[in-house]
Amino acid sequence: MQDTNNINWGIIGLGNIAHQFCRDLLLVDDAVIYAVASRSQEKANTFGEQYGVTNCYDSYDAILKDDHVDIIYIATPHNSHAELSVKAMTHGKHVLCEKPIALNKAEANMMIETSKETGQFFMEAFWTRFNPSVVEALLKIKNGDLGAIKYINADFAFYVDIPEGSRMTKTELGGGSLLDMGVYPLFLAYVVLGMPEKIMAAANFFESGADQQTSMILHYKGAQAVLHSSFMSPSNMVATISGTEGRINLHSVWHETQGYSMIRNNHKVDYHLPTKGKGFTYEIEACHKCIRNNQIESDVWSHQDSLNLMSITDAVRKETGLKFPQENKIK
Numbered sequence: 001m002q003d004t005n006n007i008n009w010g011i012i013g014l015g016n017i018a019h020q021f022c023r024d025l026l027l028v029d030d031a032v033i034y035a036v037a038s039r040s041q042e043k044a045n046t047f048g049e050q051y052g053v054t055n056c057y058d059s060y061d062a063i064l065k066d067d068h069v070d071i072i073y074i075a076t077p078h079n080s081h082a083e084l085s086v087k088a089m090t091h092g093k094h095v096l097c098e099k100p101i102a103l104n105k106a107e108a109n110m111m112i113e114t115s116k117e118t119g120q121f122f123m124e125a126f127w128t129r130f131n132p133s134v135v136e137a138l139l140k141i142k143n144g145d146l147g148a149i150k151y152i153n154a155d156f157a158f159y160v161d162i163p164e165g166s167r168m169t170k171t172e173l174g175g176g177s178l179l180d181m182g183v184y185p186l187f188l189a190y191v192v193l194g195m196p197e198k199i200m201a202a203a204n205f206f207e208s209g210a211d212q213q214t215s216m217i218l219h220y221k222g223a224q225a226v227l228h229s230s231f232m233s234p235s236n237m238v239a240t241i242s243g244t245e246g247r248i249n250l251h252s253v254w255h256e257t258q259g260y261s262m263i264r265n266n267h268k269v270d271y272h273l274p275t276k277g278k279g280f281t282y283e284i285e286a287c288h289k290c291i292r293n294n295q296i297e298s299d300v301w302s303h304q305d306s307l308n309l310m311s312i313t314d315a316v317r318k319e320t321g322l323k324f325p326q327e328n329k330i331k
């Protein structure tokens with residue numbers, strides 16, 4: 001870390017989510033957008049201008065050599081998360097890597113091993129785990145306010161007019177609704193119920209082999225989660241967690257929710273917890289706290305959590321037959 005109290009961020013891959021993330025970085029007092037990197041100098045300069053950044057690099061390797069950068073935010077397509085995270089950590093950078101952490105569990109393992117070997121902080125950017133409503137709802141569930149959890153219903157679906165050449169349909173980039181959106185409902189089932197005993201899933205596919213939509217049942221001893229992701233049609237985007245003594249609805253759009261309702265004994269109470277910015281601020285603050293405490297992982301969204309979620313995603317893919325060309329076989 002540099003000798004100021006600020007933490008210097010370097011951004012890799014200047015697309016849609018990098019813009020959203022940087023708008024929230026500006027809201028965190030001790031965060032500085034110190035440098036940005038694109039495959040194009042022109043794009044880096046334009047992005048830099050927008051956020052008041054003067055260190056604008058025309059390659060991902062160049063930003064890793066900047067000694068003033070403390071932590072790299074990786075916002076590139078899924079297929080490059082593992083390689084770039086490992087590279088960044090071996091260059092002495094902490095890493096916040098966009099979800100999904102990787103294409104598969106083998107890659108995720110390699111990234112986590114690199115964090116342990118280098119001593120660099122590493123976290124998957126699972127911002128929903130840090131959303132104030134989700135945090136509060138999970139506490140209530142843990143306290144037993146809903147009784148025994150029996151059922152979760154969650155989806156992430158909207159109609160996307162996918163532009164020609166988009167990463168979303170390219171299997172070599174990890175395209176498809178499952179890794180883009182399906183990881184959110186899987187995340188919710190995992191944080192509430194843990195690892196399932198059995199996974200059932202089926203998907204419809206684009207010609208490219210990427211999944212258009214995937215439906216999943218996670219079966220637990222005494223509980224079930226019914227989950228769905230899709231690029232093809234919209235859903236209400238409300239998630240329900242239901243127990244023997246009540247239920248919680250995470251308000252739409254649930255993975256970035258501004259509130260939730262708890263319904264018990266036919267009585268509904270609404271909770272409104274507006275996020276600071278879009279809501280990336282909380283994972284940013286969590287990174288800062290871990291870095292200052294010399295932690296290599298968060299105890300809120302740990303390395304093991306990312307590994308577990310990735311192994312659930314691998315199991316769903318095994319069921320549906322979704323394959324990425326760079327994998328010889330799904331582990």
Ligand SMILES: NC(=O)c1ccc[n+]([C@@H]2O[C@H](COP(=O)([O-])OP(=O)(O)OC[C@H]3O[C@@H](n4cnc5c(N)ncnc54)[C@H](OP(=O)(O)O)[C@@H]3O)[C@@H](O)[C@H]2O)c1
Binds near residue numbers: 015078127
């Ligand atoms: N947390 C969230 O809410 C959230 C939301 C959306 C996406 N994401 C995740 O963030 C990652 C990026 O998603 P996005 O929607 O920002 O994608 P995007 O708009 O396509 O941007 C991705 C950026 O990655 C770089 N890139 C490097 N190699 C590329 C390649 N072969 N094809 C296309 N772009 C390439 C490009 O930046 P340069 O041209 O500057 O090099 C591009 O602008 C994905 O892993 C996705 O799952 C997270």
